[in-house]
Amino acid sequence: MKIVIVGGGMGGTILGNNLARRLHRELKTGKARITMLSASDKHMYQPGLLYVAVGSMMPDELYRDQASLLEPGIGFHVDPVETFMLDKRQVKTKSGAVHDYDILVIATGSRAIMQGIPGLAENAETFYTEETAVKMLKRLREFQGGRVVITVGVPHKCPMAPLEITFMLHDFFKERGMRDKVQLHYTYPIGRVHSLENVAKWAAPEFDRLGITYETLFNMKEVDGKNKVLKSEEGSSTKFDLLVAIPAHKGMEVVEKNGLGQNGWIPTNRTRLNMEGQENVFVLGDTTNLPISKAGSTAHFEAETLGENIAAMVKVGSAVRDYDGKVFCFIEAGKDRATYAMFNYTTPPDPKEPTRAVHWFKVAYNKLYWASARGLL
Amino acid sequence: MMGEKRKIDARGSFCPGPLMELIAGMKAANVGDELEVLSTDKGSAADIPEWVKKVGHEILATTEENGVWHITVRKAK
Structure with a gap:
């Protein structure tokens, strides 16, 4: 089973690592193969930019080498996809390489x-x-x-x-x-x-x-x-x-150019996370057209759902659960207090009074993120 | 000339919410297009018309069926 992940941001990285762990036996025997195609050899922690703007984080704290975050079983290429050939189950990259897939995940993100x-x-x-x-x-x-x-x-x-x-x-x-x-x-x-x-x-x-x-x-x-x-x-x-x-x-230009979705947002099934009309193409994070927050936590929870489902598709030929629309957002209420909002498709959030403890947890998460990207948290 | 008709499925959207989804949809639409917003938030029946009126677009229909509001708006400018 050839799994190709397009995009090495938060969603693609968490999914790739999650899958590599769940499928470590299949990767060893050759029953499964995971390939990640990304535009950059660096991974940026985007939520940190807010702190850079007010001088409480430095830009160099926001980056890691993408290869250092990935499980060894993942074939990582800095070679962005330029053409999606969904009818042939292939993608073509900037270098001209053509990758076949059985399962494709599109997680190319968005741009301001x-x-x-x-x-x-x-x-x-x-x-x-x-x-x-x-x-x-x-x-x-x-x-x-x-x-x-x-x-x-x-x-x-x-x-x-x-x-x-x-x-x-x-x-x-x-x-x-x-x-x-x-x-x-x-x-x-x-x-x-x-x-x-x-x-x-x-x-x-x-x-x-x-x-x-x-x-x-x-x-x-x-x-x-x-x-x-x-x-x-x-x-x-x-x-x-x-x-x-x-x-x-907006979503990325490559999505628009390939006619996958207006303004770069790909029409996505809200629970199964597949691209509408494509059973074996999944969409993650900012790239979807879902009416939920475009936030790191959304990509994270979607990636966890897809990790379970794609691994189960390889092992038993069926997905095992639905994405419920879960989002968790910290809310900084200044430089030393914060609260949070957690919600899904059916339950609205009920934020509590901001506290110093939640702020410090957010500050800790700014560092712990790298464990999260590795699929450990 | 008739504009395009599009549906915005904002059911279960607490954030960004049906009105924000409509505003985004209107930015991408052409004058004359009709957008039907599906919302499970009863507040949409009030806050969508309030914004539509303030900006100068047109409400074509507002109905409710099994807890889902269908609000159809035409982009007027």
Whole structure:
């Protein structure tokens, strides 16, 4: 059984290691083979970029060599797929190599798009790449005071990021002794301050307590850099001295070019995680079109489900369980307190009061992630 | 000219939620397209029309069947 995993991010890596352990006998006897095709020899811990933007992590802490994270039984190639030939059960890579598969997993992820909003890339700070996170840190360090506006694109990666960066900016300026010189103004696309109703019920009074103002039903339309004004689709506008953007994101270009899904999101069965219409092609993490959070934990839990199912398909010819939509998100409530939200397709979250203990667990997880990627946690 | 009709299955979506899914769908749609949102959140029956009205799109239908709301919206601009 030839298993090909396209993408070496969080989902692909956890799945590959999970499968290599479950199928170690089959890998030895040649009954199964696992191949991973990735665009990079490095693996980035993307959630760490938030901390780089406020100076509490350094970029070099976010990387490991991808090969060092993988079980020895996995054939790893830095050779991204360019063509998907699903009718022939083959993929073709940049180098021209053709790989046959019995089971294909597509986990190519997503990319932040600043260009969709006129003026945004030129006038906003953001933190979704190493380069932009470092640039944002330098800008924050130089900032002498004024109005800071947080704006949120749709759809966006990691739905907790807008709240987290806002609370972290509050503490960043407070710690520098200049919070009284900074107005923090948060904008959000829907009619409350967060998608999750229970999270919004906690966060809105927290904003009030900290003197953070907010405007809901605000979808950015364009940025007037000359006059430093952000305009919304809903017809309102707000002035800024410093604009911080949570940009919209899209699936990868290779998905769009191969006609696998509009905007790079592949239509995916919500419980079985196969690509719609393709029994032996599975989709993982940010790459799906599922209406759930595009977050690392989503990729993690999906990978665990697929690891069990694909291993069982090799061993007994059948999947064994459904993905239930499980997501677990930490929520940083500043620099030293945090809470979390856990939910699935049927049960909404019930976040508790933030504590120092949860914050320290998140800080620990930022290091423990590498054990998680190896499939150990 | 008739626009395309598309369905957004946001059942069981607490986060990002049906309205955010619709906003994303509208960004990808063309003027005249009809998007039908499926939602198991009864709040959608209020918050989707509120946003649609504020931005200036058009609600075509709102129905509920076995706990699933079907809200059809036309992109107007």
